[in-house]
Amino acid sequence: MSTTSAPEGAVQAIEEGLARLGTSFRDAFASAPTEQALRLEYAKVLGKKGDLTAVLALMRNVAPAERPRAGAAVNAFREQVESAFAARLHAITRAVRDAELNARPYDLSLPGRTELGRGHAHPIHQVRDELLGIFRELGFAIAEGPEVELEENNFTKLNFPPDHPATDMQDSFWLASAEGARVLLRTHTSNMQVREMSTHAPPLAVVSAGRVFRRDDDLTHSPMFHQIEGFLVDEGVSLADLRGVLTAFVERLYGPGTPVRFRPSFFPFVEPGVEVDVGCVFCRKADGSYAGCRVCKQSGWLEVLGAGMIHPEVFRHCDIDSEKYTGFAFGMGIDRVAMLKYGVPNIRLMFESDPRFLSQF
Numbered sequence: 001m002s003t004t005s006a007p008e009g010a011v012q013a014i015e016e017g018l019a020r021l022g023t024s025f026r027d028a029f030a031s032a033p034t035e036q037a038l039r040l041e042y043a044k045v046l047g048k049k050g051d052l053t054a055v056l057a058l059m060r061n062v063a064p065a066e067r068p069r070a071g072a073a074v075n076a077f078r079e080q081v082e083s084a085f086a087a088r089l090h091a092i093t094r095a096v097r098d099a100e101l102n103a104r105p106y107d108l109s110l111p112g113r114t115e116l117g118r119g120h121a122h123p124i125h126q127v128r129d130e131l132l133g134i135f136r137e138l139g140f141a142i143a144e145g146p147e148v149e150l151e152e153n154n155f156t157k158l159n160f161p162p163d164h165p166a167t168d169m170q171d172s173f174w175l176a177s178a179e180g181a182r183v184l185l186r187t188h189t190s191n192m193q194v195r196e197m198s199t200h201a202p203p204l205a206v207v208s209a210g211r212v213f214r215r216d217d218d219l220t221h222s223p224m225f226h227q228i229e230g231f232l233v234d235e236g237v238s239l240a241d242l243r244g245v246l247t248a249f250v251e252r253l254y255g256p257g258t259p260v261r262f263r264p265s266f267f268p269f270v271e272p273g274v275e276v277d278v279g280c281v282f283c284r285k286a287d288g289s290y291a292g293c294r295v296c297k298q299s300g301w302l303e304v305l306g307a308g309m310i311h312p313e314v315f316r317h318c319d320i321d322s323e324k325y326t327g328f329a330f331g332m333g334i335d336r337v338a339m340l341k342y343g344v345p346n347i348r349l350m351f352e353s354d355p356r357f358l359s360q361f
Helices: 007-031 035-046 051-061 064-102 123-137 165-170 191-199 239-254 312-317 334-342 347-351
Strands: 148-150 174-178 181-185 204-213 224-234 260-265 270-279 301-310 326-333
Touching: 007 035, 007 051, 007 064, 035 051, 035 064, 051 064, 123 204, 123 224, 123 239, 123 334, 191 204, 191 224, 191 312, 224 334, 239 260, 239 270, 239 301, 239 326, 260 301, 270 326, 301 312, 301 334, 326 334, 334 347
Parallel strands: none
Antiparallel strands: 148 181, 174 181, 204 224, 224 326, 260 270, 270 301, 301 326
Protein backbone atom coordinates (compact mmCIF):
# COMPACT_ATOMS: atom_id res chain seq x y z
CA MET A 1 0.00 0.00 0.00
CA SER A 2 1.38 3.39 -0.94
CA THR A 3 1.78 5.74 2.05
CA THR A 4 2.62 8.98 0.26
CA SER A 5 3.06 11.92 2.64
CA ALA A 6 1.98 14.60 0.20
CA PRO A 7 -1.22 16.21 1.53
CA GLU A 8 -2.78 16.29 -1.93
CA GLY A 9 -2.32 12.50 -2.32
CA ALA A 10 -3.27 11.47 1.23
CA VAL A 11 -7.02 11.44 0.62
CA GLN A 12 -6.58 9.42 -2.53
CA ALA A 13 -4.36 6.91 -0.68
CA ILE A 14 -7.01 6.52 2.04
CA GLU A 15 -9.78 5.97 -0.49
CA GLU A 16 -7.71 3.42 -2.39
CA GLY A 17 -6.89 1.59 0.87
CA LEU A 18 -10.54 1.49 1.85
CA ALA A 19 -11.47 0.17 -1.58
CA ARG A 20 -9.01 -2.71 -1.22
CA LEU A 21 -10.31 -3.56 2.23
CA GLY A 22 -13.85 -3.45 0.91
CA THR A 23 -13.25 -6.42 -1.31
CA SER A 24 -11.34 -8.52 1.26
CA PHE A 25 -13.48 -8.33 4.38
CA ARG A 26 -16.68 -9.35 2.57
CA ASP A 27 -15.14 -12.61 1.38
CA ALA A 28 -13.65 -13.27 4.84
CA PHE A 29 -17.01 -12.68 6.54
CA ALA A 30 -18.86 -14.86 4.07
CA SER A 31 -16.48 -17.80 4.56
CA ALA A 32 -16.46 -17.64 8.40
CA PRO A 33 -18.12 -20.92 9.50
CA THR A 34 -18.74 -20.02 13.17
CA GLU A 35 -19.49 -16.97 15.28
CA GLN A 36 -16.04 -17.13 16.85
CA ALA A 37 -14.33 -17.21 13.45
CA LEU A 38 -16.54 -14.32 12.28
CA ARG A 39 -15.59 -12.20 15.28
CA LEU A 40 -11.89 -12.88 14.64
CA GLU A 41 -12.27 -11.66 11.06
CA TYR A 42 -14.14 -8.60 12.30
CA ALA A 43 -11.28 -7.80 14.68
CA LYS A 44 -8.80 -8.03 11.81
CA VAL A 45 -10.63 -5.13 10.16
CA LEU A 46 -11.90 -2.89 12.97
CA GLY A 47 -9.84 -4.09 15.91
CA LYS A 48 -7.13 -2.04 17.63
CA LYS A 49 -4.54 -3.63 15.37
CA GLY A 50 -6.88 -4.11 12.42
CA ASP A 51 -6.43 -3.10 8.79
CA LEU A 52 -8.44 0.07 9.22
CA THR A 53 -5.95 1.33 11.79
CA ALA A 54 -3.19 1.24 9.18
CA VAL A 55 -5.35 3.24 6.81
CA LEU A 56 -6.25 5.78 9.48
CA ALA A 57 -2.54 6.39 10.09
CA LEU A 58 -2.61 8.32 6.79
CA MET A 59 -5.04 10.87 8.27
CA ARG A 60 -2.14 12.83 9.73
CA ASN A 61 -1.08 13.70 6.18
CA VAL A 62 -4.51 14.99 5.15
CA ALA A 63 -4.86 18.74 4.78
CA PRO A 64 -7.48 20.27 7.16
CA ALA A 65 -9.72 21.23 4.23
CA GLU A 66 -9.76 17.62 2.97
CA ARG A 67 -10.42 15.94 6.33
CA PRO A 68 -14.25 16.01 6.07
CA ARG A 69 -14.01 14.15 2.77
CA ALA A 70 -11.60 11.57 4.21
CA GLY A 71 -13.65 11.18 7.41
CA ALA A 72 -16.83 10.61 5.41
CA ALA A 73 -15.12 7.85 3.44
CA VAL A 74 -13.87 6.17 6.61
CA ASN A 75 -17.29 6.33 8.29
CA ALA A 76 -18.99 4.94 5.20
CA PHE A 77 -16.54 2.05 5.17
CA ARG A 78 -17.07 1.38 8.87
CA GLU A 79 -20.85 1.24 8.35
CA GLN A 80 -20.36 -1.27 5.52
CA VAL A 81 -18.26 -3.49 7.79
CA GLU A 82 -20.78 -3.31 10.63
CA SER A 83 -23.67 -4.07 8.28
CA ALA A 84 -21.91 -7.04 6.69
CA PHE A 85 -20.89 -8.37 10.11
CA ALA A 86 -24.44 -8.13 11.48
CA ALA A 87 -25.87 -9.86 8.42
CA ARG A 88 -23.40 -12.73 8.57
CA LEU A 89 -23.83 -13.11 12.36
CA HIS A 90 -27.58 -13.35 11.91
CA ALA A 91 -27.10 -15.99 9.22
CA ILE A 92 -24.78 -18.08 11.40
CA THR A 93 -27.09 -17.82 14.42
CA ARG A 94 -30.06 -18.77 12.31
CA ALA A 95 -28.22 -21.75 10.84
CA VAL A 96 -27.29 -23.04 14.30
CA ARG A 97 -30.87 -22.67 15.47
CA ASP A 98 -32.23 -24.45 12.39
CA ALA A 99 -29.78 -27.30 12.95
CA GLU A 100 -31.03 -27.67 16.54
CA LEU A 101 -34.66 -27.66 15.45
CA ASN A 102 -34.09 -30.15 12.65
CA ALA A 103 -31.88 -32.49 14.66
CA ARG A 104 -33.10 -35.84 15.91
CA PRO A 105 -35.37 -35.28 18.92
CA TYR A 106 -34.56 -36.58 22.37
CA ASP A 107 -35.75 -40.09 23.13
CA LEU A 108 -38.35 -39.41 25.81
CA SER A 109 -38.65 -43.13 26.53
CA LEU A 110 -35.18 -43.24 28.13
CA PRO A 111 -35.18 -43.55 31.95
CA GLY A 112 -34.53 -40.42 33.96
CA ARG A 113 -31.27 -39.69 35.73
CA THR A 114 -32.02 -40.55 39.33
CA GLU A 115 -28.47 -40.36 40.73
CA LEU A 116 -28.19 -36.66 41.39
CA GLY A 117 -25.05 -35.31 43.02
CA ARG A 118 -25.48 -34.77 46.73
CA GLY A 119 -24.47 -31.45 48.26
CA HIS A 120 -22.75 -30.90 51.57
CA ALA A 121 -22.43 -28.26 54.24
CA HIS A 122 -20.33 -25.17 53.53
CA PRO A 123 -16.74 -25.55 54.89
CA ILE A 124 -17.35 -22.74 57.40
CA HIS A 125 -20.48 -24.49 58.64
CA GLN A 126 -18.56 -27.75 58.87
CA VAL A 127 -15.96 -26.09 61.10
CA ARG A 128 -18.66 -24.27 63.12
CA ASP A 129 -20.48 -27.53 63.86
CA GLU A 130 -17.19 -29.19 64.81
CA LEU A 131 -16.30 -26.38 67.25
CA LEU A 132 -19.77 -26.33 68.81
CA GLY A 133 -19.64 -30.11 69.15
CA ILE A 134 -16.37 -29.91 71.08
CA PHE A 135 -17.71 -27.34 73.54
CA ARG A 136 -20.93 -29.30 73.94
CA GLU A 137 -18.79 -32.29 74.99
CA LEU A 138 -17.07 -30.00 77.52
CA GLY A 139 -20.41 -29.16 79.12
CA PHE A 140 -21.32 -25.86 77.45
CA ALA A 141 -24.89 -25.06 76.41
CA ILE A 142 -25.43 -23.60 72.92
CA ALA A 143 -27.30 -20.30 72.56
CA GLU A 144 -28.32 -18.28 69.54
CA GLY A 145 -28.82 -14.53 69.34
CA PRO A 146 -29.79 -11.75 66.93
CA GLU A 147 -27.48 -10.27 64.32
CA VAL A 148 -29.20 -6.86 64.64
CA GLU A 149 -28.28 -5.64 68.10
CA LEU A 150 -28.70 -2.69 70.46
CA GLU A 151 -25.62 -0.56 71.02
CA GLU A 152 -25.79 -1.18 74.77
CA ASN A 153 -25.56 -4.96 74.32
CA ASN A 154 -22.85 -4.73 71.67
CA PHE A 155 -20.68 -2.08 73.34
CA THR A 156 -21.85 -0.33 76.51
CA LYS A 157 -22.58 -3.36 78.73
CA LEU A 158 -19.35 -4.95 77.51
CA ASN A 159 -17.36 -2.05 78.97
CA PHE A 160 -16.98 -0.13 75.70
CA PRO A 161 -17.60 3.56 76.55
CA PRO A 162 -18.80 5.62 73.54
CA ASP A 163 -15.38 7.30 73.16
CA HIS A 164 -13.27 4.21 73.89
CA PRO A 165 -10.44 3.76 71.34
CA ALA A 166 -11.18 0.04 71.15
CA THR A 167 -14.30 0.84 69.16
CA ASP A 168 -12.03 2.10 66.35
CA MET A 169 -11.12 -1.54 65.67
CA GLN A 170 -14.78 -2.41 65.22
CA ASP A 171 -16.03 0.08 62.62
CA SER A 172 -19.70 -0.74 62.49
CA PHE A 173 -22.72 -0.90 60.24
CA TRP A 174 -25.25 1.34 61.99
CA LEU A 175 -28.97 1.05 61.31
CA ALA A 176 -31.88 3.38 61.93
CA SER A 177 -32.56 4.10 65.60
CA ALA A 178 -35.37 2.11 67.20
CA GLU A 179 -37.43 4.09 69.72
CA GLY A 180 -34.46 6.23 70.65
CA ALA A 181 -32.01 3.32 70.96
CA ARG A 182 -29.03 3.05 68.62
CA VAL A 183 -29.04 -0.15 66.56
CA LEU A 184 -26.29 -1.84 64.53
CA LEU A 185 -25.25 -5.12 62.99
CA ARG A 186 -23.36 -6.86 65.78
CA THR A 187 -19.59 -6.64 65.52
CA HIS A 188 -18.94 -9.76 67.62
CA THR A 189 -20.80 -12.62 69.26
CA SER A 190 -19.85 -11.23 72.69
CA ASN A 191 -23.32 -9.69 72.80
CA MET A 192 -24.49 -13.14 73.88
CA GLN A 193 -22.58 -12.74 77.16
CA VAL A 194 -24.81 -9.80 78.03
CA ARG A 195 -28.01 -11.43 76.86
CA GLU A 196 -27.43 -14.71 78.70
CA MET A 197 -26.09 -13.21 81.93
CA SER A 198 -28.93 -10.67 82.03
CA THR A 199 -31.62 -13.35 81.82
CA HIS A 200 -30.09 -16.35 83.61
CA ALA A 201 -28.51 -16.73 87.03
CA PRO A 202 -25.10 -18.40 87.52
CA PRO A 203 -23.71 -20.97 87.21
CA LEU A 204 -23.52 -20.55 83.42
CA ALA A 205 -21.48 -22.22 80.71
CA VAL A 206 -22.63 -21.01 77.30
CA VAL A 207 -21.20 -20.97 73.77
CA SER A 208 -22.67 -19.17 70.76
CA ALA A 209 -21.70 -18.94 67.09
CA GLY A 210 -22.89 -16.83 64.20
CA ARG A 211 -22.28 -14.07 61.69
CA VAL A 212 -20.79 -10.72 62.67
CA PHE A 213 -20.17 -7.57 60.65
CA ARG A 214 -17.32 -5.05 60.44
CA ARG A 215 -16.05 -2.73 57.74
CA ASP A 216 -13.02 -4.88 56.90
CA ASP A 217 -12.19 -6.07 53.40
CA ASP A 218 -8.83 -7.62 52.44
CA LEU A 219 -7.29 -11.05 51.81
CA THR A 220 -7.83 -12.21 55.41
CA HIS A 221 -10.83 -10.09 56.43
CA SER A 222 -14.38 -9.79 55.17
CA PRO A 223 -17.17 -7.30 56.02
CA MET A 224 -19.18 -10.35 57.08
CA PHE A 225 -17.51 -13.21 58.92
CA HIS A 226 -18.22 -15.80 61.60
CA GLN A 227 -17.28 -15.98 65.26
CA ILE A 228 -17.75 -18.35 68.15
CA GLU A 229 -17.95 -16.99 71.70
CA GLY A 230 -18.03 -18.87 74.99
CA PHE A 231 -18.08 -17.97 78.66
CA LEU A 232 -18.34 -19.66 82.06
CA VAL A 233 -19.51 -18.03 85.30
CA ASP A 234 -19.53 -19.63 88.74
CA GLU A 235 -18.02 -19.25 92.18
CA GLY A 236 -14.25 -19.59 92.34
CA VAL A 237 -13.56 -19.63 88.58
CA SER A 238 -9.94 -18.72 87.83
CA LEU A 239 -7.55 -18.27 84.93
CA ALA A 240 -6.40 -21.84 85.57
CA ASP A 241 -9.91 -23.07 84.70
CA LEU A 242 -9.77 -21.07 81.47
CA ARG A 243 -6.46 -22.66 80.56
CA GLY A 244 -7.79 -26.12 81.34
CA VAL A 245 -10.90 -25.67 79.17
CA LEU A 246 -8.96 -24.21 76.25
CA THR A 247 -6.25 -26.88 76.47
CA ALA A 248 -8.93 -29.58 76.29
CA PHE A 249 -10.56 -27.76 73.38
CA VAL A 250 -7.28 -27.42 71.45
CA GLU A 251 -6.38 -31.08 71.92
CA ARG A 252 -9.76 -32.15 70.58
CA LEU A 253 -9.41 -29.80 67.61
CA TYR A 254 -5.74 -30.23 66.67
CA GLY A 255 -4.76 -33.48 68.37
CA PRO A 256 -3.41 -34.66 71.74
CA GLY A 257 -0.31 -32.93 73.03
CA THR A 258 -0.83 -29.70 71.07
CA PRO A 259 0.78 -27.00 73.24
CA VAL A 260 -1.10 -23.86 74.33
CA ARG A 261 0.49 -20.48 75.09
CA PHE A 262 -1.08 -17.43 76.78
CA ARG A 263 0.18 -13.92 75.98
CA PRO A 264 -1.06 -10.77 77.76
CA SER A 265 -3.46 -8.70 75.69
CA PHE A 266 -6.28 -6.19 76.10
CA PHE A 267 -9.99 -6.57 75.51
CA PRO A 268 -12.41 -4.12 77.17
CA PHE A 269 -14.71 -6.82 78.53
CA VAL A 270 -12.06 -9.00 80.24
CA GLU A 271 -9.38 -8.34 82.86
CA PRO A 272 -6.82 -9.76 82.58
CA GLY A 273 -6.96 -10.49 78.85
CA VAL A 274 -4.84 -12.96 76.89
CA GLU A 275 -4.11 -13.99 73.33
CA VAL A 276 -4.09 -17.77 73.00
CA ASP A 277 -1.59 -19.44 70.66
CA VAL A 278 -1.29 -23.11 69.75
CA GLY A 279 1.65 -25.03 68.39
CA CYS A 280 1.71 -24.85 64.60
CA VAL A 281 -0.19 -27.82 63.20
CA PHE A 282 1.56 -27.50 59.83
CA CYS A 283 5.25 -27.78 60.75
CA ARG A 284 5.08 -29.88 63.93
CA LYS A 285 7.52 -32.80 63.86
CA ALA A 286 7.01 -36.28 65.27
CA ASP A 287 9.28 -35.47 68.23
CA GLY A 288 7.13 -32.46 69.19
CA SER A 289 9.48 -29.79 67.85
CA TYR A 290 8.60 -27.31 65.11
CA ALA A 291 10.44 -26.74 61.84
CA GLY A 292 8.91 -23.30 61.22
CA CYS A 293 6.83 -22.53 58.14
CA ARG A 294 5.18 -19.74 56.17
CA VAL A 295 1.87 -20.12 58.01
CA CYS A 296 3.36 -19.61 61.49
CA LYS A 297 5.97 -17.15 60.18
CA GLN A 298 8.78 -19.43 61.38
CA SER A 299 7.69 -19.01 65.02
CA GLY A 300 6.12 -22.43 65.62
CA TRP A 301 2.95 -20.79 67.01
CA LEU A 302 -0.46 -19.91 65.58
CA GLU A 303 -2.73 -17.27 67.14
CA VAL A 304 -6.22 -18.74 67.30
CA LEU A 305 -8.33 -16.84 69.85
CA GLY A 306 -8.61 -14.16 72.51
CA ALA A 307 -9.76 -14.77 76.07
CA GLY A 308 -9.65 -13.54 79.65
CA MET A 309 -11.48 -13.17 82.95
CA ILE A 310 -14.82 -11.38 82.64
CA HIS A 311 -14.50 -7.75 83.73
CA PRO A 312 -16.39 -6.76 86.93
CA GLU A 313 -18.07 -3.93 84.98
CA VAL A 314 -19.69 -6.49 82.69
CA PHE A 315 -21.02 -8.33 85.74
CA ARG A 316 -22.33 -5.05 87.16
CA HIS A 317 -24.23 -4.26 83.94
CA CYS A 318 -25.79 -7.73 84.10
CA ASP A 319 -26.70 -7.52 87.82
CA ILE A 320 -24.30 -10.28 88.85
CA ASP A 321 -22.35 -9.93 92.08
CA SER A 322 -18.68 -9.81 91.07
CA GLU A 323 -17.64 -10.36 94.71
CA LYS A 324 -19.35 -13.75 94.69
CA TYR A 325 -18.95 -14.86 91.09
CA THR A 326 -16.06 -14.87 88.65
CA GLY A 327 -15.88 -16.15 85.12
CA PHE A 328 -13.93 -16.33 81.90
CA ALA A 329 -14.77 -15.65 78.27
CA PHE A 330 -13.14 -16.57 74.97
CA GLY A 331 -13.81 -15.95 71.30
CA MET A 332 -12.35 -16.85 67.92
CA GLY A 333 -12.99 -16.39 64.22
CA ILE A 334 -14.47 -19.51 62.67
CA ASP A 335 -13.33 -18.38 59.21
CA ARG A 336 -9.70 -18.23 60.36
CA VAL A 337 -9.91 -21.73 61.82
CA ALA A 338 -11.37 -22.95 58.52
CA MET A 339 -8.67 -21.20 56.49
CA LEU A 340 -5.93 -22.79 58.63
CA LYS A 341 -7.58 -26.20 58.54
CA TYR A 342 -8.05 -26.29 54.76
CA GLY A 343 -5.10 -24.11 53.68
CA VAL A 344 -7.28 -21.43 52.04
CA PRO A 345 -5.17 -18.31 51.21
CA ASN A 346 -7.97 -15.80 50.52
CA ILE A 347 -11.08 -15.44 52.71
CA ARG A 348 -13.12 -14.16 49.73
CA LEU A 349 -13.08 -17.68 48.29
CA MET A 350 -15.28 -18.76 51.20
CA PHE A 351 -18.10 -16.43 50.17
CA GLU A 352 -18.06 -16.43 46.34
CA SER A 353 -20.19 -19.62 46.08
CA ASP A 354 -17.95 -21.08 43.37
CA PRO A 355 -18.85 -24.81 43.13
CA ARG A 356 -15.36 -25.60 41.83
CA PHE A 357 -13.97 -24.36 45.16
CA LEU A 358 -16.69 -25.65 47.48
CA SER A 359 -16.66 -29.15 45.94
CA GLN A 360 -13.15 -29.67 47.34
CA PHE A 361 -14.43 -29.91 50.94
